[in-house]
Amino acid sequence: MKFIIKYRFYILGLFILLFITGGILLPSVKLNYDPSEYLSEDMPTKKALIVMDEEFGITGYCEVMAEGVSIVEAGQIYTELLALEGVKSVEFNPMNENFYKDENALYKISFPKGNYDEETDLTITNIKTTLESFDIYLRGESVSAIVYNEIVQKEIIKIIIFLLPIVLIILFLLTTSWIEPLLFIIVIGLSVVINMGSNIFFGEISYMTHLSCGILQIALCMDYAVIMLHSYKKNKVDPITASEAVIKASKESFIPILSSMLTTVAGFSALMFMRYKIGLDIGSVLVKGTLISFAATFLVMPGLIVMFAKLIDKSAHKSILVPxxxxxxxxxxxxxxxxxxxxxxxxxxxxxxxKNSFIYSENNIVSESGTLGKSFKKISTTFGNNNDFVILVPFENEQDLQKEAVFITELNQMLMEKNIEPKSQMTPLIFYTKYTRLEFAAFLGGLGIVGDDATQILGIFDLMQYQLSSSSFTILEMKNFIISTDSLSPEQKESLLPFTLQINGALKELESNKYHRIIFTIDIPIESDQTFELVNDIHELSDQHYGEQYYLLGExxxxxxxxxxxxxxxxxxxxxxxxxxxxxxxxxxxxxxxxxxxxxxxxxxxxxxxxxxxxxxxxxxxxxxxxxxxxxxxxxxxxxxxxxxxxxxxxxxxxxxxxxxxxxxxxxxxxxxxxxxxxxxxxxxxxxxxxxxxxxxxxxxxxxxxxxxxxxxxxxxxxxxxxxxxxxxxxxxxxx
Incomplete structure (x- = not known):
C-alpha cells in the first residue's frame, strides 16, 4: 500500500491514459440487435437457421402500411417500392383484403440481406424517404433494429444527463465533505469508461448490455470507494497523517470490499451459465466492470484521498443522517x-x-409505448397479425412430393380444427400440382396477376390445351412450354418473361437441392398460449411424418x-x-x-x-x-x-x-x-x-x-x- 501512495501520480496517470483509450474505443464497440445470435447451438431454432442459411439464405423482412391511399396510389407505391435498390421482392395484391382495405395498403417487403444487416438498414431508410409524402407505418424486427440503433447512443447520454445530477445530490447530502463526491465520481468515471471501451475486445455485445451495464456499474460499484473513504475518516485522527490513515483504511476495508465485490461477481457470473447467451454477454461485461472498479478503488482512491486530504477536512460539513x-x-x-x-x-x-405472467419476446411489449409501438399497433389494428411459420422438409424424389402432400393436407386440417385460416400459404407443391383453367385463373389472382396480364397468360393455357390435348397442367409445365414452344414469337416470349421470372424466383425461394420450404401466414399473436400450443402441435405432426429430418422456423x-x-x-x-x-x-x-x-x-x-x-x-x-x-x-x-x-x-x-x-x-x-x-x-x-x-x-x-x-x-x-x-x-x- 505504501507503494501505491508513493507512486500515486503515476498510477493516476496510467488510469487516465486507459480512460482516454477507452473513450476513443467506445464509439467503435460493435452492437448486436439480433436475439437469435444468443441461442445455443444445440437449440432447434439455431440449427434450423443454419440449414435455412445454407439452403435458401437468410433474408430480411418488414411490413409497410400506407394510410389513406386509393387503389391507384397503392399501385404506384408498389411500383416505387419494387424499383428501390436493396428490395428483393414486394408482396401486394389490391384485390385481397389482407393487403388493401378501407384505403389502407399493406406491403410485405423482403430484402436480400438479414434483418440486422446494414444494407437492410439503408434500404428501410430509403423506403421512408421515398414514401415521405404518404402517411406510412412500419413493422418488423428489421424496423426495431434500426430504431434501437438510432437511439441507443442517444439514450446512454440522456440517462447519464438525468442521473448524474441526482447522484451528485445524493452524494452531497449523504457525505460529510463537499469534496468527497468529486473523488467518487473520478474513480467510478474512470472505471466505467475503461470498461465500456474495453468491450471492443469481445467483438460485439448486445445493445441491452451496452445501454444498461455502464449505468449499473455506476450504481453497483460506487460503494467500494464510499466504504474506503468512510474507513479513512474513522482512522484520520490526530496525530495520524493522511497517508497513514489511508494505509490503515485500505487494510481495514479490504475484506468488506472484497466480500462485496465477490458476491456481486458471483451474481453476474451465474448469468454466464444461462443457455440463452445474453446472460453470458451481460455477465461478462458486468464482471469485468466490477473487477475494474475494485482495482480502481484500491489503486486510485488511496492516492486521491492523500491528494485531497486537506480539502476533505476544509470542506467538511455535518451529515443530514442523524438517526x-x-x-x-x-x-x-x-x-x-x-x-x-x-x-x-x-x-x-x-x-x-x-403466479407471474411472463413475456419472452421484446416485440410483444414494444406496442405498449413509443413511436415504434404506435406503428406496430396501427398495422395490427388495421390488418391484424402476420405470423409467419416456415417448415423445411426433406425432398429428393417424387415419393417425397406425395409425402409432402399428405403432410400439408393434415397440417391444414389441424389448422381448420383450431379455427385458424391461413392468410396465405406457399409450398413447392403449387408448381407440381395440375390446374384446370378455372383453377389456374384463381391461382393468378392470388398472385395479384389480373387484367391484360392474366388474359395473356390464360391464352397460353388455352394454347397448351389445344396442342397437347389435355385439360390441366402444372405451373412448371407451363413455364417450360413458354420457353420451348415454337408457337410463340420472340416478342410474345419476351412479354411473358416477367411471369417466367416470377415462377423461377418463387421456386428458388421454396425449393433447394435438399429441402422444400413450406410457408404459411396466420393471424394469431406472436406470443400467446394459443401460439405456443400451435407450435407444439406442428412439431408433433412434423415428428410423425419426418422424425428429426425437418426444421421449423419463425418468430x-x-x-x-x-x-x-x-x-x-x-x-x-x-x-x-x-x-x-x-x-x-x-x-x-x-x-x-x-x-x-x-x-x-x-x-x-x-x-x-x-x-x-x-x-x-x-x-x-x-x-x-x-x-x-x-x-x-x-x-x-x-x-x-x-x-x-x-x-x-x-x-x-x-x-x-x-x-x-x-x-x-x-x-x-x-x-x-x-x-x-x-x-x-x-x-x-x-x-x-x-x-x-x-x-x-x-x-x-x-x-x-x-x-x-x-x-x-x-x-x-x-x-x-x-x-x-x-x-x-x-x-x-x-x-x-
Missing part, C-alpha cells in the same frame, strides 16, 4: 415482531411471484424455444448464485447461520419485488426476471454483508443493543448512498429509455433497490438481535 433515538428504540422493541412480519410477507411474496418458434430454455435457466442461475454467495459469506464470517439469514432476507426482498407485477396483473419480461434477480441478489446483499460485518465486529466490545446502534450508524450512509443511487439509476433507465427491455430492467432494479434498503436497515438489525446467539461466536461474545 433519531426513536429509530434505535423501534429496532430494539420490534426485534421479534418485525422478523415475524417479514417472514410472513416473504412467504406470501414467494407464492405470489410464482413464434424461436420464442417457444427461448421459453423452454429460460424456464430452466432461471432455476439454474438462481441455484448457482445462491451457492456461490453462500460460500463467499460463509468464508467471510465462518458461521453458517449468517449466510442463511442474509440470503433469506435478500432473496425475500427480490421475491417481494417480483411479486408486485403479479399482484398488479402486469406481464413481466422473463429475461429481465432472470437477469435482474441475479443482479439484485449479487449486488444488494452487499448492504447486508456490510451491516453484518460491522455488527459482528462491534459485538467484540459492546452488548447487542449498543452494537446494533453503532453498526446502524456506521453502515447507514453507505447503504443509503449505494442503494439510492441504484434506485435512481433504475428508475432513470425506466423513465428515460424508449426501449421496452431496458425500461423493464430499470423498473425492476429501481424498485428492488428500495425494497432491499428497507430490508437491510429495518429488518436485518432486528433479525441480528433476535438471532444474536446464533450469529455471534462465543469468543466474540465478550459482552452480552
Amino acid at each position: 433519531l433515538k426513536s429509530t434505535y428504540k423501534f429496532i430494539n422493541k420490534s426485534k421479534i415482531i418485525i422478523p415475524i412480519i417479514a417472514l410472513a410477507v416473504i412467504s406470501f411474496a414467494f407464492v405470489a411471484q410464482t 413464434s418458434i424461436g420464442i417457444n424455444d427461448m421459453k423452454s430454455v429460460m424456464n430452466k435457466d432461471y432455476i439454474r442461475v438462481t441455484i448457482i448464485t445462491i451457492i456461490l454467495i453462500f460460500i463467499i459469506i460463509l468464508i467471510s464470517f465462518r458461521k453458517i447461520t449468517i449466510p442463511l439469514l442474509l440470503i433469506i432476507l435478500i432473496e425475500g426482498a427480490i421475491w417481494i419485488n417480483m411479486a408486485i407485477p403479479a399482484i398488479m396483473g402486469n406481464n413481466l419480461l422473463y429475461v429481465g426476471y432472470i437477469i435482474v434477480g441475479c443482479i439484485m441478489l449479487g449486488a444488494t446483499i452487499d448492504y447486508a454483508i456490510l451491516y453484518t460485518h460491522r455488527y459482528t465486529e462491534n459485538r467484540l466490545n459492546y452488548n447487542k443493543g449498543e452494537a446494533m446502534k453503532i453498526s446502524f450508524d456506521e453502515s447507514k450512509t453507505t447503504v443509503l448512498t449505494s442503494g439510492l443511487i441504484l434506485t435512481f439509476a433504475g428508475f432513470t433507465m425506466a423513465i428515460a429509455s424508449s426501449i421496452p427491455s431496458i425500461s423493464v430492467f430499470g423498473t425492476l432494479i429501481g424498485r428492488g433497490a428500495i425494497i432491499s434498503i428497507i430490508v437491510v436497515l429495518f429488518v436485518l438489525p432486528q433479525t441480528m438481535l433476535l438471532f444474536d446467539k446464533l450469529v455471534i461466536t462465543k469468543k466474540k461474545e465478550k459482552i452480552s
